[in-house]
Amino acid sequence: MNEHVRVAVVGGGPAGLTAAAALAGRVDGPVLVLEREAAAGGIPRHSEHSGYGLRDRHRVLSGPSYARRLAAAATAAGAVVETEAMVTGWAGERALEVTSPRGRRTVTADAIVLATGARERPRPARWIPGDRPAGVYTTGQLQQLVHVHHRPVGRRAVVVGAELVSWSAVLTLRAAGCRTVLLTTELDRPEPRLPIRPVRTRTRVAAIHGTGRVSTVELEDLRTGRRREVACDTVVLTGDWVPDHELARSAGLTLDPATLGPRVDAGLRTSRPGVFAAGNLLHPVDTADVAALDGRHVATAVRQWLADGAVPADPGLAVVADPPLLWVTPQLIHPGGPPPPRGRLLLWTAERRSLPLVTAVQDGRVVGSARLPWPAAPGRMFRVPYSVIRAADPAGGPVHLRL
Template sequence: MKELNSTVLIVGAGPAGLTAAAELGKTLGDQVLVVDREATAGGIPRHSDHPGYGLRDRKRFMSGPAYARALVKEAEQAGVTILTRTQVTGFDESGQLEATSPTGRMIISPKALILATGARERPRMARRIPGDRPGGVLTTGQLQNMVHLHHEKLSGRAVIIGGELVSWSAVLTLKEAGAKPVALVTKYPKSESYRLFRGPGKLLFGTKVITNSFVTRIIGKGQVSAVEIENSATGQRETIETDWVVFTGDWVPDHELARMMGLDMDPATKSPKVDTGLRTSKPGTFAIGNLLHPVDTADVAALDGKHVANQVLAYLGGGTPPSDTVDLEVDSSARWVSPNIIRPGDISPSRERLLFWTDTYIARPTVEARQGGKVIGSVRTSWPAAPGRAFRAPSSILDKVDYGAGPVTLSIT
């Protein structure tokens, strides 16, 4: 069995992992190893062949494939080694990881480990949608893989389930492949994506947005022929004829390796618990990107990779974070907050922002931090909190935390 002794191992070659690799490569060069189970590095953007990538991290407006290629090139130019078709399959308490690739099995013994395994959409079966089991029922990832990587052509009508940014990405892909996206169905009162996408999307593609609705049945023998939906407010059902159904959003983290390692997990995100330096409960192990906040845009995930690099170098240099910790929790107004641990005197989180997920639209929300029943920080933002996309709030609302007074509860009202 082959043995590799890298200084830093990064699991996942998406935007977060590649950005971390490029940053660390400036100091460590070929002592940084990236492994990814896919055949090509770059993550989800490599098969999202439309503009919208790179705004926050690269200050450019790029297509997904161009963005992925740029990330890979930067990591390689920094001297980083990238192994594709390589999946981590085992871990032991000494810190060794076992991986499998077409060339055989290998043991990797890093001094520091970064988990950048990302997130995935729930497929139809995981959502427990009843009805027939025909072909033509996909997730966005499956659709984009078919169209952008394998260049398949589609025809007929398509219904998209979900109203997030990725839902409009599915609309673009369907149009490019030759299908007609006739309806986008969301359980919320309005499509979750930004207004910038909702208006032009409906106008340019003729895609009807059906709100307050959910799928009750898939219909079709062999190939899907229709989908039945129900309005949650009225109980009224309707059947839409379609040749394709694409389930979008409803993200879950790829957390199998984190759970295998026994890391402390956040029950809300089902992700590893991390502090503002993106350190997990195991010293020398870090977690970044959409493994932690499923799901945010690729450029925000990439900035996690840039943020973690200095913390990894500090760990390798013998630095230790403050031992005192305070947990961050949310009340019923939000599903989760990331990061979810703070330490006295520690670095601010990436972009000095806390990330939240909420199921309620609030145009001008107030974020409040309470500790021991007392308000310790509050801020009103000029941007909305909305379902289907991460909401960001300044981390400065935590400036008055008492590190001996127990957990902080955050609310969005």
């Protein structure tokens, strides 16, 4: 069975649903959202706490309420949101293989938006040794267990990580009647400052022990090498995000070696004409409302592509993050062209800097700089105004961002 749509959006999270809402009714033809889960909405769907929607909906909502509103907005705009639909591969340049309980089919689209999001690395990918007991989760697994399946967890938990998602894990544990006895991080300080005590900084998980169920976590102080054991029956591994890039990779899209997501320009165009990417597939990971604004932003470039099939005439300038900056997105700019979403470059840093001075250097020449009132800190997104690179020479070499 073959189906043709004007736009196919892969992923029914905040970025995908917002892109669909911005495109449906504004393009000549159907807009289809393909979501592999039983309900659309993405990660917020099983995050019962509040804090969602401030930047895009201009109000503070709980995760499930935010997810429902995004799905309703996409449907109200005229998009078809199909759940339990797994995109398993490519059948052409802009053709997707889709498998669902309704059968297998090929969906061909004039434009495709990849919004497959990101996930936390599980224990095997983090190379944590020890036993293999039950009771070890990522935040997403924990939230689904508690809020979707309403299953119990343990009584004493160690949370590994010190990002906003770590606080989300603590709130979920609290809702399940499980006490967080320790938050541990390899960082010098939690980012952001979380209302959790005690916190062990500069500490790594050396091993997890237990027969049948977790019984202890072995921690190593990175400053002294000393080890101690903490009794617990639950371990939650938070942060350490990686984009869900399997579909992008199988398409042969150019991936950024630092983010591991597709390499994009300010319009969120990938290396394949007519294929775009948005949300936490590009910047693992930012808040849901920032991902949603990516979806709103990408709609402009999609509509332009559908109108004339044109791609930027120049290859674009590369933007490079120099240490201690780890990565930047977007990785390509077209001087004189439109800015990236919200007029911001998104970066990740390995070191904390208060009141950071960001400098853009091209061919040994400073083309822009800005002293920012917010810190650059590990574990949180670092936002830099696009103006620092706006004056780059279109005929010059890569633009390097430095602290």
